[in-house]
Amino acid sequence: MQPSPSAIPDFYYALFAFYEPALTVFGFIGAVHDPVTTHNTQAPWPMDNPPPASLPKASIVTVIQLAHVCALMGVVNCFVLTAIRKHLSKHLATQEKIVGALMTPLLMGDCMHLFVTLWALGDERWDISQWSPMLWTTIVLGFSLMIPRIMWHLGIWRYVDTRDGQKADVTMAHKEATNEKS
Numbered sequence: 001m002q003p004s005p006s007a008i009p010d011f012y013y014a015l016f017a018f019y020e021p022a023l024t025v026f027g028f029i030g031a032v033h034d035p036v037t038t039h040n041t042q043a044p045w046p047m048d049n050p051p052p053a054s055l056p057k058a059s060i061v062t063v064i065q066l067a068h069v070c071a072l073m074g075v076v077n078c079f080v081l082t083a084i085r086k087h088l089s090k091h092l093a094t095q096e097k098i099v100g101a102l103m104t105p106l107l108m109g110d111c112m113h114l115f116v117t118l119w120a121l122g123d124e125r126w127d128i129s130q131w132s133p134m135l136w137t138t139i140v141l142g143f144s145l146m147i148p149r150i151m152w153h154l155g156i157w158r159y160v161d162t163r164d165g166q167k168a169d170v171t172m173a174h175k176e177a178t179n180e181k182s
Helices: 010-033 035-040 057-087 092-120 133-154 161-181
Strands: none
Touching: 010 035, 010 057, 010 133, 035 057, 057 092, 092 133, 092 161
């Protein structure tokens, strides 16, 4: 597949400007709807100490605020990536730098999220037959975002200035010359 003449081509745009915000907004809605279940399914509970049936108000606020921050990050992705595509469409190197500034901390967050999730499982982390549906969802959806972010950083299916810059300049010059003749 040829690299797209954009640092955020359609594949990445759909994933990070629509799919990721949808996941985070739905997660927020779920946390608002049922903060106790959201809280109690974040990590396994010891057999002799079941999760609480109710939570103190401080815990409920914390769960909802955390879910709100996640949703906010997803929505920020949508707005930033849309602005980049709209306003920097002819400035591919700048596009790449700004998208990289967004993707780098998000990739670090993906890695930390996976690490903390697995750490919370303790010695049972690799006993996948005992994973809850919420844990499977967390891992699978986490990888569904982390792997494409790694692909973006590797320059797969997108414009990379150091690799594609000269070709893009020639193509843009040719398009401009063709438009002037018309």
